[in-house]
Amino acid sequence: MSRLVRAVSFLLIASPVFSPVHSQAATAPSPREPEITASGRGEVRLSPDYAYVVIGITTQSPSAVQTASQNAAKVAATVSALRALGLTEQQIVTSGYNLTQTYEYPKNQPPRVNGFTARNAIRAEVRRLDDVGKVIDAAINAGATDVSSIQFLASNTEEARRTALSSAVQQARSDAEVMARAAGGRLGRLISVNSTGVSQPIAVRGATMDGVLTSAAGGYVGPPTPINPGELNVVAFVFTRWEFIGGTSR
Numbered sequence: 001m002s003r004l005v006r007a008v009s010f011l012l013i014a015s016p017v018f019s020p021v022h023s024q025a026a027t028a029p030s031p032r033e034p035e036i037t038a039s040g041r042g043e044v045r046l047s048p049d050y051a052y053v054v055i056g057i058t059t060q061s062p063s064a065v066q067t068a069s070q071n072a073a074k075v076a077a078t079v080s081a082l083r084a085l086g087l088t089e090q091q092i093v094t095s096g097y098n099l100t101q102t103y104e105y106p107k108n109q110p111p112r113v114n115g116f117t118a119r120n121a122i123r124a125e126v127r128r129l130d131d132v133g134k135v136i137d138a139a140i141n142a143g144a145t146d147v148s149s150i151q152f153l154a155s156n157t158e159e160a161r162r163t164a165l166s167s168a169v170q171q172a173r174s175d176a177e178v179m180a181r182a183a184g185g186r187l188g189r190l191i192s193v194n195s196t197g198v199s200q201p202i203a204v205r206g207a208t209m210d211g212v213l214t215s216a217a218g219g220y221v222g223p224p225t226p227i228n229p230g231e232l233n234v235v236a237f238v239f240t241r242w243e244f245i246g247g248t249s250r
Helices: 003-014 020-027 064-084 129-142 157-182
Strands: 035-046 050-061 092-104 112-126 146-153 185-199 232-246
Touching: 035 157, 035 185, 050 064, 050 129, 064 092, 064 112, 064 129, 112 129, 129 146, 157 185, 157 232
Parallel strands: none
Antiparallel strands: 035 232, 050 112, 050 146, 092 112, 185 232
């Protein structure tokens, strides 16, 4: 037998025989290990220590130039009043401005322009919560026409967020341990943990100042505006997966 024939014979003998049963056994998925899933919720309550107040100044007149000019004058007076309370230039910023046409709609006639409306919105950062009511009153006295929102915030929100996440994980683990014992086993290693979101403190909507009492000169003559900040809630949610170790069978 030649050297080439002997080499071919060796390869045929050494090669494994294909077996459908063997192939299926090799690729069949292994049974999934038992797991326990648990979600957790953590909450931290904070006392706010500063606020944002959005103040609006609206003016109307037949002329666009006159409307814008009147609005600018009232905005300047409002900003001056806020500065007199101790707010810095960086704490008083413009958050919106628009100048639009207003229309009247005569019966059986096309609409026509009857004037212009300008609105300038100022966001005031108030670092002392006791001054929030004073800021609102000073703005109204200076010519502001509405307060669209008040947002209370806390400077230690980030620390509270981490604390809420920690509490959520602890709650998830405690629930998972309870379920594992009830199922006749114990809790194993942590497989995964995911944060499903942290809700940050949100703005508290303030009432608009429509209908507020004013003097003939346009100044506010009612009682001081009361402000109650309340509390802020920071809430975290997590979802966890744990290994379940079954009890020893007897």
